[in-house]
Amino acid sequence: MRIPEEHFFPTSDGARLFYRYWPALSSPANQAVVLFHRGHEHSGRLQHLVDELDLPGLPMFAWDARGHGRSFDKDDDGDASMGTLVRDVDDFVRHVSETYAIATEDLAVVGQSVGGVLAATWVHDFAPRIRCMVLAAPAFKVKLYVPLARPTLRLLHALRGNFYVNSYVKPGALTHDPERISSWLNDPLIRRPIPVNILLALYTTADRVIDDAQAIQVPTQVLISGADFVVRLKPQAQFFERLGTKVKEKHVFDGFYHDTLGEKDRQPAVRKVREFIVNRFAEPPAHTNLLDSDRIGYTRAEFDRLKQPLPPLSPKALNYAVSRLAMRTGGRLSDGIRLGLATGFDSGSTLDYVYRNKPSGYTPLGKLIDWFYLNSIGWRGIRIRKQNLMRLLARAVTTLREHGQPVRIVDIAAGHGRYVLEAIETAGPVVESALLRDFSESNVEQGKRLICQKGLQMVARFEEGDAFDRLSLAALDPTPTLGIVSGLYELFPDNSRVRESLGGLADAIPAGGYLVYTGQPWHPQLEMIARTLRSHRGGAPWIMRRRTQAEIDQLVEAAGFQKAEQLTDDWGIFTVSLARRMHH
Numbered sequence: 238m239r240i241p242e243e244h245f246f247p248t249s250d251g252a253r254l255f256y257r258y259w260p261a262l263s264s265p266a267n268q269a270v271v272l273f274h275r276g277h278e279h280s281g282r283l284q285h286l287v288d289e290l291d292l293p294g295l296p297m298f299a300w301d302a303r304g305h306g307r308s309f310d311k312d313d314d315g316d317a318s319m320g321t322l323v324r325d326v327d328d329f330v331r332h333v334s335e336t337y338a339i340a341t342e343d344l345a346v347v348g349q350s351v352g353g354v355l356a357a358t359w360v361h362d363f364a365p366r367i368r369c370m371v372l373a374a375p376a377f378k379v380k381l382y383v384p385l386a387r388p389t390l391r392l393l394h395a396l397r398g399n400f401y402v403n404s405y406v407k408p409g410a411l412t413h414d415p416e417r418i419s420s421w422l423n424d425p426l427i428r429r430p431i432p433v434n435i436l437l438a439l440y441t442t443a444d445r446v447i448d449d450a451q452a453i454q455v456p457t458q459v460l461i462s463g464a465d466f467v468v469r470l471k472p473q474a475q476f477f478e479r480l481g482t483k484v485k486e487k488h489v490f491d492g493f494y495h496d497t498l499g500e501k502d503r504q505p506a507v508r509k510v511r512e513f514i515v516n517r518f519a520e521p522p523a524h525t526n527l528l529d530s531d532r533i534g535y536t537r538a539e540f541d542r543l544k545q546p547l548p549p550l551s552p553k554a555l556n557y558a559v560s561r562l563a564m565r566t567g568g569r570l571s572d573g574i575r576l577g578l579a580t581g582f583d584s585g586s587t588l589d590y591v592y593r594n595k596p597s598g599y600t601p602l603g604k605l606i607d608w609f610y611l612n613s614i615g616w617r618g619i620r621i622r623k624q625n626l627m628r629l630l631a632r633a634v635t636t637l638r639e640h641g642q643p644v645r646i647v648d649i650a651a652g653h654g655r656y657v658l659e660a661i662e663t664a665g666p667v668v669e670s671a672l673l674r675d676f677s678e679s680n681v682e683q684g685k686r687l688i689c690q691k692g693l694q695m696v697a698r699f700e701e702g703d704a705f706d707r708l709s710l711a712a713l714d715p716t717p718t719l720g721i722v723s724g725l726y727e728l729f730p731d732n733s734r735v736r737e738s739l740g741g742l743a744d745a746i747p748a749g750g751y752l753v754y755t756g757q758p759w760h761p762q763l764e765m766i767a768r769t770l771r772s773h774r775g776g777a778p779w780i781m782r783r784r785t786q787a788e789i790d791q792l793v794e795a796a797g798f799q800k801a802e803q804l805t806d807d808w809g810i811f812t813v814s815l816a817r818r819m820h821h
Contacts, residue, residue: 239287239297241280246332248303248325249804255307256280256300256329258337262293268343268368268518271333272299273326273352275496276376277404279306279426286347286498289507292514298333300325302352306426319358319438320807326359327803330367342522345514347371349498350468354443357476360455361446362758362809364786366524369456369484369517371510373497374465377443377472379436387440394433401430410466412494413501438807445809447476449759451535452785454525456484458513460506462493481535484523486513527788528795531732540730540782543767557768564769570603573610581773582766583728585652585680591616592623592655614808615762619724622755622811623656625804626723629815630660632802633719633751638667642749646671647717649704649738650725654684657721658691670715674702677773705734710741718750723813727757728772730782732792739796748820752798756789756812757781786812 241257248254257280260266270292272283280299287297301308303317303325334341344367348356353375360370381387382405390402408421421427459477461470477487488509493500498507517523530536547554568574573590575598580586596608610616637644644667648657651673661668671693675681684699703709704725720742726735742752760766763781772779784792790800798816805812 238284239293241284241287246300246329246336248328250321250324252303252308252310252325254300254303254325254329256298257283259287259297261296266294266296267339268294268345269296269298269333269337269339270345270347270514271330272297273346273348273356274299274302274305275349276351276431277305277406277428279308281306281426282420282424282499286507289504290511290514292511295514296337296339298329300329301426302355304432305428309428317432317435318807319435319442320805320809322355322435323358323362323442324804326355327363327365330359330365331802342366342368343518345369345371345517347373347510347514348375349373350376350495351439354439354446357453358442358446358809360453361449362786362805362812363803364452364790365455366522367455368522369458369514371458371460371513372473373460373506373510374462374468374495375443375459375473375476376439376468377447377476378440378469380467380469387437390433390437394437399432399434402433402436404429404431406467406495410494411496412499414499414503415501417496417499417501442809443472445759445761447472447479450476450479451481452758452787453480454482454523454527454787456482456517456523458486458488458510460497460509461487461489462495462497462500463489463491464493465495467495482523482525484517525787527785527791528732528736530784530788531730531782536783536785536788537730539763540780543764543780547768553768557765560765560769568606568610570600571598571607571610572603573598573607577770581776581779582770583779584773585675585677586683587773588619588724589653589655589683591619594620613762615760615766615810618806618808618810621806622723622813625806625811625813626656626721626753626755627660627663628804629753629802629813630657630719630721631663633753633815634660634664634667637718637751640749642718643669644719645669645715645717646719646721647713647745648673648721648723649702649710649742650722651675651684651699652680652724653687654697654699655687656723658687658693658697661693661696662691668696671697672713672715672717673697673699674704675699676701676703705738707737707741707744710738711744713745716747717745718747720746720750720752721754723753723755725755726784726789727755727781735792736795739792739798743797743818746818748818750818752793752816752818754789754793754814754816756784756786756814757810758783758786758789758812759809761808761810790814 279301353372408418598607654673767780770779803814
């Protein structure tokens with residue numbers, strides 16, 4: 238039996254989460270396994286797996302997820318969202334990598350049940366270059382045996398706010414192993430209550446990860462329990478079939494209950510996990526080149542489909558026609574919709590209006606319509622993107638100062654520049670200069686007015702500039718140490734222009750400088766936007782090609798930057814990343 242050390246690690250929001258660390262029995266060890274436990278449980282219940290995997294040369298790590306085991310905080314529990322938990326995964330893995338000097342690509346991840354959903358979501362949303370991932374009975378869709386349970390819980394959540402639901406699962410439905418059943422019943426750290434917001438988000442998060450599983454390029458093994466009473470098997474099979482990685486395995490264990498790796502006769506399942514990990518570590522890290530995804534790939538095929546008109550009398554076509562008519566008639570009562578119709582729904586003016594988030598319109602009805610418009614999931618995500626931009630800009634400014642470097646900012650497509658100017662106000666006098674650029678003359682004029690309103694003329698200036706002109710970017714004066722590109726690349730489907738833009742920023746920013754960039758790896762309203770909204774570019778339909786996080790990260794890396802940190806919203810729509818300029 239390997240003896241664990243007990244530690245805590247800090248999360249990005251200031252929480253402290255408990256974890257166990259089982260050192261390798263032989264050293265040195267430059268590869269490791271990170272384990273994620275089932276819902277309601279904790280890292281102590283993975284001791285048997287650490288021993289039975291029989292990998293003495295590999296250190297192993299397992300956390301107590303937020304709200305579980307020794308990471309339970311009665312004063313904080315229940316406030317976390319699904320996005321917070323996924324971010325915790327990223328914090329934990331980065332802590333392991335940095336603290337124990339193990340490269341991310343030398344980590345294998347094993348997630349069970351809810352832990353499997355968190356691991357899969359993290360791999361989808363953050364695109365980490367881990368060596369491989371094993372998912373045992375991932376809880377993509379929990380069986381709720383009460384009729385209409387989900388809609389009832391959604392309604393109660395809307396009316397009452399967050400509350401707890403006690404799990405109906407008995408340990409006898411998890412495993413045939415009497416020892417595991419007994420230990421579950423007598424374990425004081427087992428927590429049966431689950432916040433209803435997490436339970437509901439588990440479904441919606443799993444739906445999008447399954448739907449977009451092609452984005453996952455990490456070698457993956459999926460273990461399915463054939464007699465699982467807790468979760469449905471079909472979503473697990475769908476996830477496996479849609480996986481984008483070429484290295485994948487699926488194993489079904491007939492008669493197994495939900496606790497696949499804790500079953501009575503679990504040796505075949507544990508052996509499959511061990512073989513998969515050993516084989517992946519014996520090979521070079523898998524790497525799929527995604528730089529040409531604008532020409533070949535599933536997001537390109539999706540983009541091409543969105544460009545094709547729908548059959549005129551199809552239900553979808555009629556529905557979108559009604560939506561367009563409604564926006565051009567009654568929708569004009571809303572100031573936001575009217576602005577979007579006039580300038581484009583992807584314009585800098587629209588974005589600035591969304592940031593201000595003050596519903597207005599003609600008549601009380603117009604103001605109500607505007608409120609619904611501003612609170613659509615896409616615009617809510619945009620405002621969270623702004624908050625995440627501010628956080629990572631502050632992080633970059635602090636790091637530059639700590640390393641004795643000047644803070645000289647450039648935003649190559651700033652729109653009206655509101656978020657940059659607010660970040661400068663927050664940072665104070667440490668910002669030496671800020672150059673804001675935009676291709677739109679109107680945006681430049683609006684941005685200049687905003688600079689004057691905020692009294693930042695001594696620090697910031699605004700000028701016209703082409704964000705895709707590499708020579709122009711390379712000649713920026715003064716030389717920037719912090720570049721920003723926000724909400725731009727998402728509007729352009731081809732990668733050649735993006736590579737030129739990133740190349741220009743790489744030419745301008747010296748080694749040790751930083752780049753903050755955004756992505757949009759997924760969007761629930763992609764087709765609605767394409768069929769109903771107009772772009773600022775000549776009033777053409779606003780059709781976007783999604784870039785997976787792995788694709789945009791590769792484009793940034795190819796230019797000479799290395800991603801250091803990432804933030805995303807709870808829905809996985811908009812990401813903000815911080816990357817460091819490596820040596821030329």
